[in-house]
Amino acid sequence: MTRKAKKNILFIILVIVLAAAAFGYYLYNKKHFSVQDSTPVADITAVVLHQTFVRDSSGAKDKFIGDENNHKVIKVTGEVAETKKNQQGNTIVLLKTASDGAFINCTLEDSTAIVKAGSKIAIQGICNGYNFDADMGIPGDVIVTRCYVLK
Amino acid sequence: MKRIIFSLAIVVISCSNSNAQKFYTKNGSISFFSTTSVEDIKADNNQVTALVNTQTGELQFSLLTKGFHFKKALMEEHFNSDYMESDKFPKSTFKGVITDLSKVNFAKDGTYAVAASGDLTIHGVTRKTTANSSITIKDGKISGASKFKITIAEYGISVPKIYQDNIAKTVEITVACNFDQKL
Numbered sequence: 001m002t003r004k005a006k007k008n009i010l011f012i013i014l015v016i017v018l019a020a021a022a023f024g025y026y027l028y029n030k031k032h033f034s035v036q037d038s039t040p041v042a043d044i045t046a047v048v049l050h051q052t053f054v055r056d057s058s059g060a061k062d063k064f065i066g067d068e069n070n071h072k073v074i075k076v077t078g079e080v081a082e083t084k085k086n087q088q089g090n091t092i093v094l095l096k097t098a099s100d101g102a103f104i105n106c107t108l109e110d111s112t113a114i115v116k117a118g119s120k121i122a123i124q125g126i127c128n129g130y131n132f133d134a135d136m137g138i139p140g141d142v143i144v145t146r147c148y149v150l151k
Numbered sequence: 152m153k154r155i156i157f158s159l160a161i162v163v164i165s166c167s168n169s170n171a172q173k174f175y176t177k178n179g180s181i182s183f184f185s186t187t188s189v190e191d192i193k194a195d196n197n198q199v200t201a202l203v204n205t206q207t208g209e210l211q212f213s214l215l216t217k218g219f220h221f222k223k224a225l226m227e228e229h230f231n232s233d234y235m236e237s238d239k240f241p242k243s244t245f246k247g248v249i250t251d252l253s254k255v256n257f258a259k260d261g262t263y264a265v266a267a268s269g270d271l272t273i274h275g276v277t278r279k280t281t282a283n284s285s286i287t288i289k290d291g292k293i294s295g296a297s298k299f300k301i302t303i304a305e306y307g308i309s310v311p312k313i314y315q316d317n318i319a320k321t322v323e324i325t326v327a328c329n330f331d332q333k334l
Contacts, residue, residue, distance in 0.1 A: 068232035133213040143198045
């Protein structure tokens with residue numbers, strides 16, 4: 001092998017190593033996707049969303065919850081039952097469902113949104129599932145996180 | 152007939168009394184923290200359903216694994232797919248009791264050190280766990296806090312060799328819940 005050929009091979013190896021390192025760095029520092037700019041996989045009312053999880057948990061999971069590598073964004077419309085702050089200062093919006101004490105539990109990522117109880121709004125966020133445990137005797141909520149209120 | 156109505160009334164009253172001692176939240180916080188010489192990893196879940204019974208000491212928690220949010224997207228992906236397998240094991244729970252409930256005076260403001268003991272289920276594995284905790288009463292409102300460590304291998308969570316320097320074998324769990332709803 002000529003000296004020039006060796007140099008070329010070394011150069012190619014160096015390029016591959018640098019490209020791999022750059023890709024690794026990109027993946028490691030990759031930001032979360034924008035929920036606000038995502039196209040929702042479902043446009044549904046709070047009442048129907050909750051009923052779907054209660055009646056057909058498996059079907060609801062397929063429709064509204066992403067897999068282990070990708071979240072699914074949904075759009076939910078409904079009447080605001082209550083708003084409050086969690087311990088991190090994020091706004092929580094509870095959307096009414098047909099079941100007493102059960103809500104679509106939305107944690108807002110948008111800190112500027114102003115939401116009033118009794119208003120009808122549309123929210124876009126990541127659906128994490130239905131948190132219900134029969135042992136507790138508490139009505140289960142459908143959990144939606146990183147939410148934005150749609151104008 | 153009067154006797155039957157009276158008996159039914161007693162049953163209804165006694166049921167409502169036992170329920171009146173239960174307080175809960177659906178937006179409690181649980182976070183975990185892993186620290187190694189390579190990096191610190193923290194994730195928070197602020198949609199924890201938690202229940203405390205002030206009469207019996209019953210204490211329960213339930214959270215959706217996919218609700219943990221990380222600073223870095225890649226960490227969140229690895230957490231859900233490689234470690235927690237959150238499609239297969241979508242929930243983590245704790246079902247136990249405050250073992251020394253008599254230390255708490257629910258009628259008097261203050262922070263009371265207690266121990267919580269019960270079954271902690273993570274990644275489909277249930278283990279007996281005891282954690283030092285505290286119950287705080289302020290203006291009649293109840294909040295609870297705890298900090299304890301778990302060894303992830305004991306819950307069947309394995310870390311690939313390539314990441315073993317990045318993820319601690321023992322991670323710290325922090326719990327903070329304001330039981331602001333009455334059942």
